[in-house]
Amino acid sequence: ARSRSARSAYHSKSVRSYLENFGYLKKGQPEMANLLLGDVAQSYEDDFRIAIKTLQEFGGIPVTGEIDEATRELIKKKRCGRPDREEGDIEGGRRKKR
């Protein structure tokens, strides 16, 4: 069970890194994320799910908000190194949400 949870944590980390690299999650949050507790941590989880959904929508696969098989396949595919959403888009999205 421990091994499974470690693997899942690893996958989660690599997916987070992918989401950050391609503009779905704001970069730099890992520097602080490990210090956050309670509501703030919950907010990060929400952002993560939203980011997954946005990725799924952009990639044209079923939008589940979960790291499912289709999402893993999408992440493995060859692609351009530019972010799908530029930094301004994320900032703008946040402001709109608030």
Place this chain on the structure above:
Amino acid sequence: FAVQGEKWKYTNLTWSLSSSRRPSQLDPHVTRSVLARALDVWQQASRLTFTEVNSDDADIVVSFAKRYHDDAYPFDGRGSILAHAFFPGSGRGGDAHFDDDELWLLQPKNDDEEGTSLFAVAAHEFGHSLGLSHSSVKGALMFPWYQGIQPNFVLPEDDRNGIQQMYGSKENERKWGKIPYYRPIETPPPTTTTTTTTTTTTTRRPYIHHHHNTHQGHHPNHRPYTPYPRNPNLYPKYYPEKPSSPERPSYPRPTYPDRPSYPDRTNIPTYYPERRHYNATEEHPRRNHNHYPRPTETTTQATYRPRYPQNRPEYPTYPRANSPTDPRYKPHYPVKTTARPRATPPRAPPHTTPPPDKPDACNTNFDAVALIRNELFIFKNRYHWRRGAAGHYPDYPIEITRMWTELPRNLTHVDAVYERPDRKIAIFVGKELYLFDSQNLVPGYPKRLRDLGLPESLEKLDAAMVWGHNGKTYFYSGSVYWKFDEDVGRVELDYPRDMAMWKGVGYNIDSVFQWKDGKTYFFKGRGYWKFNDLRMRVEHERQLPSAAFWMGCPTERAGRREPFR
């Protein structure tokens, strides 16, 4: 489609394959031909034109690189990330980088064949170079995930709409003409010439295409810019003879050349050409000589008088009245004659001249600053100062090698210093890390930076610190930073990242460390910033002078210069 926002200000763009970063596995000649085809995809759909030039100053420079390659977007070996390109702009704006580790295919492949079509990826990347972002439309060229390429590829509608929104379509150009900000480039003159015998007395030749790129109106007296010399008698090579028949011109359309036909950049006439003299039988490339008598074979110096004879070498020049070159010169102001030059220059008093590289504590920047065993160590050149609980140690600065004797004897400076969580002292010098247990070099050191997972091409670190905010180690160099895993002894995978994360400190910092108050301090030049770790930005946009606070120098001396902002 998505338009990023930046676009080129002109439609005639230049491109080149980088001279230093060419593909290691591909024939550069064929590669250039594939790249030209990829650009043609966009040229066919818009008013843009692309000219290959043999220069790294082109608008779009294409290069092939592996892993870390001097930007914040390192490649990842074969698979996954294939390439990236920068949006329009100066410097590296518009440039396209391809991962040299990929298996690039120059020809369309069979379905079972491994590899990635260079044409497909290049066409996508050039979309970024022109200002398009990724599109979420599956099948569009700007869809971020690789989709291969069909044999008879045509630009999908989504991308066509995007590029035409930015630069207009060919149809509109035919209807409305060229856009007014068309940039003049050196183009060969028309291959057909009209008759040169004319009875009109006008001085304007009928076969010249006039560029209205200057901001002046179409005035009858205004002679617009012409990008090549205009006198056929003086420049016959630009004015080929009339073609033998209109059906078959003697000068065929240029085909795709083996080498760029663009002339050397130094030969391009600029708006402000170098100052030089043009003699009577030579025409200035752009100055209009119609004001003067036309030089002919019978023209002599006496009949052809230029406007500014004093600037011409064949005319004798005379000093102006009362000029310093005139022997009769008298100054307009009284000359002091009381001060005599000293027979011998004054000698510096003994024992006060520091060695040439010994820094002035109150008027210098720092190579590295670190808190070691709760004492402040400040490094500059081959010296360091030390500040303990009782203040600055006397008799400092001393050579760094007196404290850490196993550093190289010829040490000139250190790049970064920090105390690791296990209390060992890490000193970075160029491409090497020296690790000391107190004053003793740890066996196995020095280590190379690449052994820490840093790129092979990295010449040095700017700074290193353990960030008090999370206890993790960070390395800084130029415009990027890395997070270092002390347990594994390597930098973490998704680094380097851009320094923009550390808002307010900019690039190329000198040093960073955590002081006893738990705050982070960044140093650059002769100033420093206090950093707010929670807000992730500097607490004060304007730097404070380092010498006054950290070296105890008087403020009037340390604060003389305007701090860096």
